[in-house]
Amino acid sequence: MAVELSVPRHRRSALAGAAAFAVPIRYLIASAFVGFCLFPFYIVITTALKNEHDIFAWPPVWRFTPTFANFYNALFVFGGQGALTFVINSIVITAFSTILSTGLGAMAAYGLARFDFAGRKHLAFWILSTRFAPPIAFIVPMYLMVQKLGLLDTRLALVLIYTSMNLSLVIWLLRGFFTDIPIEIEEAARVDGYTRLQIFRRVALPLVLPGIVTAAILSAIFSWNEFLFATILTQTRAATLPVYLSGFSNAMGLAWGPYMAVGVIAVLPIALFTLVLQKHLVRGLTFGAVR
Amino acid sequence: MERDARRAAWLLISPAVLVLLALNIFPIVYALDISLHYWRLAGLQPPRFIGFNNYRLLFSDPRFFNAIVVSATFVLLAVGTEFLLGLGLAFVFNARLPGLASLRKIALLPVMLMPLVVGLVWFYMFNENFGVVNWFVTLFGSNRLPFLTGDRLALISIVVADLWQWTPFVMLVLFAALQSLPEYMYEAARMDGLTSWQIFWRVTLPMLRPTILIVVVIRAVDAFRMIELFFMMTKGGPGGATEVLPWYLYTAGFTDLNLGYAAAMAVLMIVLVTLASQFLVRRLAAGGG
Numbered sequence: 001m002a003v004e005l006s007v008p009r010h011r012r013s014a015l016a017g018a019a020a021f022a023v024p025i026r027y028l029i030a031s032a033f034v035g036f037c038l039f040p041f042y043i044v045i046t047t048a049l050k051n052e053h054d055i056f057a058w059p060p061v062w063r064f065t066p067t068f069a070n071f072y073n074a075l076f077v078f079g080g081q082g083a084l085t086f087v088i089n090s091i092v093i094t095a096f097s098t099i100l101s102t103g104l105g106a107m108a109a110y111g112l113a114r115f116d117f118a119g120r121k122h123l124a125f126w127i128l129s130t131r132f133a134p135p136i137a138f139i140v141p142m143y144l145m146v147q148k149l150g151l152l153d154t155r156l157a158l159v160l161i162y163t164s165m166n167l168s169l170v171i172w173l174l175r176g177f178f179t180d181i182p183i184e185i186e187e188a189a190r191v192d193g194y195t196r197l198q199i200f201r202r203v204a205l206p207l208v209l210p211g212i213v214t215a216a217i218l219s220a221i222f223s224w225n226e227f228l229f230a231t232i233l234t235q236t237r238a239a240t241l242p243v244y245l246s247g248f249s250n251a252m253g254l255a256w257g258p259y260m261a262v263g264v265i266a267v268l269p270i271a272l273f274t275l276v277l278q279k280h281l282v283r284g285l286t287f288g289a290v291r
Numbered sequence: 292m293e294r295d296a297r298r299a300a301w302l303l304i305s306p307a308v309l310v311l312l313a314l315n316i317f318p319i320v321y322a323l324d325i326s327l328h329y330w331r332l333a334g335l336q337p338p339r340f341i342g343f344n345n346y347r348l349l350f351s352d353p354r355f356f357n358a359i360v361v362s363a364t365f366v367l368l369a370v371g372t373e374f375l376l377g378l379g380l381a382f383v384f385n386a387r388l389p390g391l392a393s394l395r396k397i398a399l400l401p402v403m404l405m406p407l408v409v410g411l412v413w414f415y416m417f418n419e420n421f422g423v424v425n426w427f428v429t430l431f432g433s434n435r436l437p438f439l440t441g442d443r444l445a446l447i448s449i450v451v452a453d454l455w456q457w458t459p460f461v462m463l464v465l466f467a468a469l470q471s472l473p474e475y476m477y478e479a480a481r482m483d484g485l486t487s488w489q490i491f492w493r494v495t496l497p498m499l500r501p502t503i504l505i506v507v508v509i510r511a512v513d514a515f516r517m518i519e520l521f522f523m524m525t526k527g528g529p530g531g532a533t534e535v536l537p538w539y540l541y542t543a544g545f546t547d548l549n550l551g552y553a554a555a556m557a558v559l560m561i562v563l564v565t566l567a568s569q570f571l572v573r574r575l576a577a578g579g580g
Contacts, residue, residue: 023386023388026383026386026388026391027388027390027391029380029383030380030383030384030391030394030395031394033380033383033394033398034394034397034398036455037397037398037400037401037455037459038397038400040401040409040412040413040416040455041400043412043415043416043423044408044411044412047412047415055421056420056421057421058420058421058426059426059429060421060423060426104306104307104310105307107302107303107304107306107307108303108304108306108307108308110303111299111300111301111303111304112304115296115297115299115300115303117297117300123304123308125572125573127307127308127311128572129565129568129569129572130311130315132512132564132565132568132572133315133319133561133564133565134512134515134516134537134560134561134564135516136516136518136536136537136540136541136557136560137319137322137540137556137557137558137560137561137564138318138319138322138557139540139541139544139545139553139557140322140325140544140550140553140554140557141317141318141319141321141322141325141554141557142314142318143332143544144321144325144550145317145318145321160310160314161314163310163314164310164311164313164314164315167307167310167311168311171307195295195299196295196296196299197299197302197303200299200303221403224405225403225404225405225406225407227405227406227407227518227519227522228518228541232545241405242405242407242519245405245407245408245411246407246522246523248411248523256415259411260411260412260415263405263408263411263412266405266407266408267404267405267408270403270404270405271400271403271404273403274399274400274402274403275396275399275400277403278396278399281399281402281403281463282463282464282467285402285460285464285509286464286505286506286509289502289505290464290467290468290502290505290506291467291471
């Protein structure tokens with residue numbers, strides 16, 4: 001190495017690539033990007049609060065008197081059947097599928113993290129690959145299966161499908177969390193006479209609580225957002241929010257206000273959860289590969 | 292492994308595996324079976340076995356080839372832009388300056404949104420007659436543009452909606468990777484007299500490579516399956532210019548009711564995605580095992 005001891009010519013900020021941008025430019029680009037990220041939120045919320053005349057106005061109206069009529073109409077009046085039943089279906093289906101996928105996923109994750117059996121790697125490998133199969137490829141067989149079981153337009157069908165959809169994510173995320181626990185803690189519990197399953201429930205599970213919360217929130221968001229299976233497998237009784245929103249195209253593209261209002265309802269809880277999740281979002285969405 | 296341990300492992304793992312067998316493996320096998328039949332939804336005759344005929348038809352179907360080209364174009368454009376923007380932004384955010392961390396957190400808001408709502412709001416903003424994007428366009432003295440009905444523009448508009456949602460994610464993953472790079476590498480490089488540009492090409496980029504691979508493959512797989520934006524914004528139009536594979540499969544199955552044909556497409560898609568994601572899965576499996 002040609003070490004230059006005398007002149008610290010390239011003495012710059014210690015951070016990687018820090019020299020590439022001057023401070024004001026950094027703030028400028030960062031703010032512009034955040035503005036770009038926030039602008040559509042502003043549009044959804046303001047459009048939901050506008051009356052019909054302002055929604056179609058050209059040029060766009062920036063100052064207007066907000067009205068909550070769109071929310072009221074969407075939830076209770078609009079189209080004869082308000083969005084409220086869809087909201088309730090979404091909540092119920094999301095809750096049950098989240099409990100199932102997080103519960104079953106945590107069990108399997110612990111099994112894969114702590115027990116060394118033949119074919120363990122292949123099993124983990126296969127579980128991960130289920131994440132990559134495109135849902136669209138499953139709609140035809142899934143539709144016929146659900147039809148034959150007499151489960152079309154039931155919440156149960158969506159609960160089961162969303163559970164299986166989220167398992168790979170939960171298992172891979174939690175497997176990493178379980179592996180991070182120092183093995184000595186569990187060995188100590190063994191000495192104290194705990195069985196394997198007791199160790200899982202009373203020792204390991206409480207220690208990975210942040211992981212459980214992350215996995216549950218991510219599963220809930222994916223179930224809440226899911227559109228494809230919901231639109232094919234449900235009609236009215238079990239239909240969820242995305243099914244309601246997809247009806248927009250049948251409304252001749254005219255009912256912007258109520259649909260934007262439902263959009264706000266569909267999106268606000270997710271935005272809050274995203275802020276809560278922050279720290280673990282990257283780890284969750286990359287199956288623990290990036291922390 | 293002792294017997295009680297084996298029993299415990301089996302008890303813990305089997306429920307999840309059963310769910311996946313029933314709702315992942317079985318549908319794939321079933322799709323294969325359906326694809327070998329002439330199978331109409333709500334048809335009066337029972338499905339008729341026709342061997343590989345659906346596949347043969349598929350390979351002489353110009354709509355299918357168009358869908359492949361459109362899908363590939365969309366994935367390349369969307370993921371390519373998201374990667375370049377995300378990488379640049381990761382460097383921008385990679386500094387200890389007051390307020391920058393808060394901005395980074397706010398930028399994350401679009402990532403987990405319901406894709407259908409993303410489609411709805413961009414559909415509204417791209418509207419030719421009253422959309423706010425066209426308002427910005429006219430500010431620059433141009434005429435209003437047919438963002439969703441122009442041959443080329445329609446696909447680009449959907450790319451914009453997609454990159455709005457996913458650039459923050461790519462940025463954050465690469466940012467996390469940048470933060471984890473060891474400091475001494477840079478010190479050594481600087482002592483060797485490398486310029487910032489050389490450091491970027493010879494030190495930073497090679498060390499980011501594994502993370503770049505992961506995030507690009509995840510994004511490509513997800514962009515390939517994306518259907519919500521197309522459903523909301525263009526419905527495959529104008530004239531097939533935005534008809535991606537998922538959209539063609541959807542219409543073949545549930546508009547034309549030709550289940551066998553749609554299933555053949557599904558089987559090909561699964562094979563394609565499995566091959567494409569194979570090496571990533573291997574890498575992750577090796578790392579976490």
